[in-house]
Structures are given as C-alpha cells and as structure tokens.
Amino acid sequence: MARPDKAAAVTELKEEFQSSQGAVLTEYRGLTVAQLGELRNSLGQNARFRVVKNTLGKIAAKEADLDEKVLDLFEGPSAVAFVRGDVVEAAKGLRDFAKANSPLVIKGGVIDGKAMTPDEIVKLADLESREVLLAKMAGALKAKQGQAAATFQALPTKLARLAQALHEKKSDEA
Structure with missing residues (x-):
C-alpha cells in the first residue's frame, strides 16, 4: 500500500497539472540552490517551479490524463514549472534563464492539454x-x-x- 505522504504528494501534483494552463518539464542538474531561487523569481507570479520525483510525477500525470509523451519526459532530475496565467511569459522566463544558465534544460511540456516539444516551447517564448x-x-x-x-x-x-x-x-x- 502507498505511503500516505506519497499519496498526498501525487494528489497535489495531479491537482497542479489539472488546474494549470501549462506545465513545462525541465532538467535542473547542475543548478545551485541560489540559481533555482533566481529561476523561481524570473518566472513571476503566474508560475510555480517545483522539483518533482519522477515516479510521483508520472503517476500524477497519468492520473491527470496527460499525453503519454509527457510521461516519458520524467527521466533524470526533473522539475516542473506549473503555469497559471500567461504561458508565453513563463516560457520566456524559462528560455532566457536556460540561455544564461546552461545546466537548465527544457525537456518539453503540456500546454492546454497538448504535449509540446522543447522547440515548440521556445517558439512559444518568441511570441509577444x-x-x-x-x-x-x-x-x-x-x-x-x-x-x-x-x-x-x-x-x-x-x-x-x-x-x-x-x-x-x-x-x-x-
């Protein structure tokens, strides 16, 4: 039987996936705690950047009925930017931070229920x-x-x- 703390974490992640306009998965290997704090600040008020355990993230994404492609992105050290508001603004924040800090890698995500590749997210960031x-x-x-x-x-x-x-x-x- 699943531990209550893990079940609660999965439920919380599932709610985040369902209530967000988008979720961008990243790999944060090599970033310091200070850099992660800087990234959180650069995303603004409408995005929440959260480090996620892969197994819990996969379960939550599956329960939230996300595309199978999104489940495959939970490899390596994963963090998710949950966006509640302007998805373009959050994508710009992630893109700009990734340019300045090469350890951050955008792996893909889901926006309005559609799975997106890293290139599509960067193109979205190029929009005004x-x-x-x-x-x-x-x-x-x-x-x-x-x-x-x-x-x-x-x-x-x-x-x-x-x-x-x-x-x-x-x-x-x-």
Whole structure:
C-alpha cells in the first residue's frame, strides 16, 4: 500500500497539472540552490517551479490524463514549472534563464492539454505577450474602421462632384 505522504504528494501534483494552463518539464542538474531561487523569481507570479520525483510525477500525470509523451519526459532530475496565467511569459522566463544558465534544460511540456516539444516551447517564448498581441489587434481593428469611415465619407463627396460635372456639361452644351 502507498505511503500516505506519497499519496498526498501525487494528489497535489495531479491537482497542479489539472488546474494549470501549462506545465513545462525541465532538467535542473547542475543548478545551485541560489540559481533555482533566481529561476523561481524570473518566472513571476503566474508560475510555480517545483522539483518533482519522477515516479510521483508520472503517476500524477497519468492520473491527470496527460499525453503519454509527457510521461516519458520524467527521466533524470526533473522539475516542473506549473503555469497559471500567461504561458508565453513563463516560457520566456524559462528560455532566457536556460540561455544564461546552461545546466537548465527544457525537456518539453503540456500546454492546454497538448504535449509540446522543447522547440515548440521556445517558439512559444518568441511570441509577444498577450497584452501586446491584444493591443496590436485593437490597433488593426481601429485602423480598418478608420479606412471604412473614410471610404463612406468619400462616396457622397464624389457623387456631388459627379453631379456638378454633369450639370456643367449640360450647361456648356446648351
């Protein structure tokens, strides 16, 4: 029978997997405790970086119905960044920290239920933040509205000019 402390740890991990928008698995071999603290700070408020025992992580991931590919990532010293919020921001934090500290290796993860490779997570980190993307979309929509308004405003003016030209042409012919 499973020990109560391990069963509680599995239940806690399962809840973390289910309540998070994403989870990025990393290998932290070679990082000091100070570097791990620095990494936790760099992830911000919406991510929790946690060292996980592989067997407990696999069991929790399986109970959370995660993709089989994610289960295979629990090899070697594993830590998981559980993301509750902007996944792009957390991916950027992990990518930047991994660039500065080569012992941190992004192994893969799961975002919104989809298994992701390390390359996909790095591509996700290259995206702009949610706020920037929303601002760009709002700007594009506003520009399109301005173009539509200018078009609608130009139509009566062109129609009036055409009527004036026709009137002048009739006057000249008479």
